[in-house]
Amino acid sequence: MDLQIFWFILITVLWSGYFLLEGFDFGVGMLLPFVPRNESERGAMFESIGPVWDGNEVWLVVAGGATFAAFPAWYATMFSGFYLALLLLLFFLIIRVVSFEWREKGESPRWRAVWLWANAIGSTGIALIWGIGLASLIHGVPIEANGDYGGNFVDLFTPYTVFAGIAFVLLFAFHGASYLGLRTSGDLLEGVGSAARRLALPAAIVGAAFLIWTIVVAIDRNDKDVFPVVVPAALGIAVLALAVGFVLAGRSGLAFTMTALAAVAFVATLFTGLYPRVMVSSPNFANSLDVSGAASAHYTLAVMTVVALIVTPIVLLYQSWTYYVFRARISGEEIHPPEALTGPTGGSAAS
């Protein structure tokens, strides 16, 4: 297979991995202010993703690095063009990263509430911006003849891209609830289950609408046919429907599998709709960046391919083992926050 196409697919896989894994971390973050009823349950929710979120986030680092190495022109135009959006994204990423380690290092209810909200707002903001950003790649932004971004911050915001952002947020909230359905027990599990049931339909309907809209955008703005974009989109709609069914039937394992596949379907639909371009230019379609124009030379791609083929299976192996190690369900009753936080005032600090 042509290495340029291989790397386009691999980058699709990396984004899929990032959203499949970090997607539920975002969802758990979004649910933090709403689901837990006391400090113990909040602790249990943090504990459910505590060991894994950092490893999950590295998928983004790899996706970014791989884009830089395999498609320098894509990386350069996208990252400089989306400057302010990425600045905002970095802000959310940073407050979220430190919240994990710092929240539990303080005992005052206010301190813990600040970092809980930092996590919740960060998670929501990141999902929203990536939805808008990735949808902009296919919806089109102004690109000049020399490949430089020619637009402004507001060019990222169109009805379609904002809708995509909302679809990402809802899907990850749902995905997070279905993950917690596998990882919690006791009263917390009941709260989580009710959140999942409430989120299921809105997330599925908005998600399905986003997938259909993406097909339209691909045809309309990226000169694509219905086939093959319709394949991942249809599969996405199917798994969303199944996810709703499994959640309502209380089948948490299958529900989680379906929300995970839905995250993959989102990325697969966007990138299938995008190929062979990597960034659509609008209004000057001719200035669009495509795979062959943005790609690195053969030698670099060959070297990177060897590394990726050797290392990726090892990564998948040890990350899977991590999930096996931390497979136990966690309940609020098992988490013992400092005494200052379990009293009548501390217990409701963040709600």
Place this chain on the structure above:
Amino acid sequence: MSPLASTTVDLARIQFATTSIYHFLFVPLTLGLGPLVAIMQTLWYRSGDEAWLRLTRFFGTLLLINFAIGVATGLVQEFEFGMNWSEYSKFVGNVFGAPLAIEGLAAFMLESTFLGLWIFGWNRLSPRLHLATIWIAVLGSWLSGYFILVANSWMQHPVGYTLDRQTGEAHLTSVWDLLSNGFALRAYLHTMLAGLIFGSIVMLGVCCWHFLRGHDVELFRRAAKLALIVAVPVTLLQLVVGNRFGEAVTSAQAMKIAASEAQWNTCQPCGFSAFQIGGFTEDDQTPAFSITIPRVLSYMATGSFDGQVQGLNQLQAQEQSKYGAGNYMPNVRVIYWSMRVMAYTGVLMFLVAAVGAWLYRKRKLETARWFQWTALVAIAFPYIAATAGWILTEMGRQPWIVQDLLKTDQANSPSVSTAWIAFSLTVFISLYVILGVVDFVLMRRYARPDRPPTREELPEPVVTY
């Protein structure tokens, strides 16, 4: 170049310098404290001595507070190449992107995943497996450093590439040359030793704080011993390695060495200016006052007491004939002093470690209050030295962003306006100040003699399978 364009580049440079220096305040402590914590846990595993377990948890907590902010600020670095330096990214992506991507996949992934296992795995993994997780995380962080320095060193001394005839962009021709770049290997050794100095000097300072308060003296005596066992040889070795690294710089970046010595004219043999007033600009090339040690610069730059060191004036003329009109000299005053701040602080750290070791042998470490205060203040030294070192490395490369291939003022993002950079710079500085203050408060709180319990010391959650 128009004044506005140069403001844009300057602002982008200030932003990159600020965010990368800030990032590197946290990275080397992780690189150095990681193996020290792993050693302490190994000592506990081998001996079953609870004291080492307590120390592992104590310093492990400091490691994690520090690690969080290193991760958060590292993301900024990866994004900034594309955000602020899109022309650079296009030019180098074929070469520079590869080690960066490999770093993520092969090193950072390992570090992050296994650190998660270590933090949460105390009661879920066997002691042996749990010990392995910290060592694997350390391995990940050290691998990570290697790939980052391979990428950085390619900017200082490009190897294994060719320039594409059509686009003018750099294309990789030999990944082996890239990975075995002599400049990178020396820079790696230099940086990892710096990490160990961070770890051991900070650890020594924290131990001395506990001695000052008379808290848990027996426990921290052990940690101090370990810190000294590392600090003494490593600070000494760093003086040698730093010197050897200077030789590599001499051959790859003659201008950087000339600037770091404020050596305006070619000399043979050359004396080392230990201190000077004036003599830092083209109009004022002769210092008003200087202390010079004969022949030492020749030795430091070339490895021979008779070696020749090229002067700024001669190099400037050579560069102009090669690359056209322009100024090819970095800011001499900044480079001269950053070199000295780094080197002199390095010597001071060796002295602190050596005196500490001597006091330890005399069993006076727990009582010598003057030394305890000194060691506490010395916590700042590695931070000062590392910052000066990076200023020397990166500002000494100017006006090039990739030595002899691409100039900094042609490498920024054309689509990013001055106002946007001014805004983002403000955001980063405000956010980083807040993060820095919180980090300092937390580190201080958890390094104190009367610190709160860590998560491992609280009752463990009961798990059900």
